Amino acid sequence: MPTNRSNRRIGLVLFTLYLLLYGGFVLLMAFDAEQLQVMGPGRVNMAVWSGFSLIVVALILSLVYGWVCRSDGHAEAAGSAEAHEDVVSQEDGA
DSSP: OOHHHHHHHHHHHHHHHHHHHHHHHHHHHHHOHHHHTSBOGGGOBHHHHHHHHHHHHHHHHHHHHHHHHHHHHHHHHHHHHHHHHHHHHHHHHO
């Protein structure tokens, strides 16, 4: 599978995961806001903690995407570097 297509698929999976989490948060706010009014750690209500948690999850997912896509890119770059060396060595031998 080409790297670009693989990266797109990984991005869509991570986006879908985040969309489900965010959709759950929005539905909870819309239909059961009393649960988010409960005071959590630091005497801050759970709506604030949930919002910050969504931001942290978004950052983590972006780091995961970057790490996974960079890993694929390094493997492909290494393969293309080896192919380039083979071409150069064949040209020198000819």
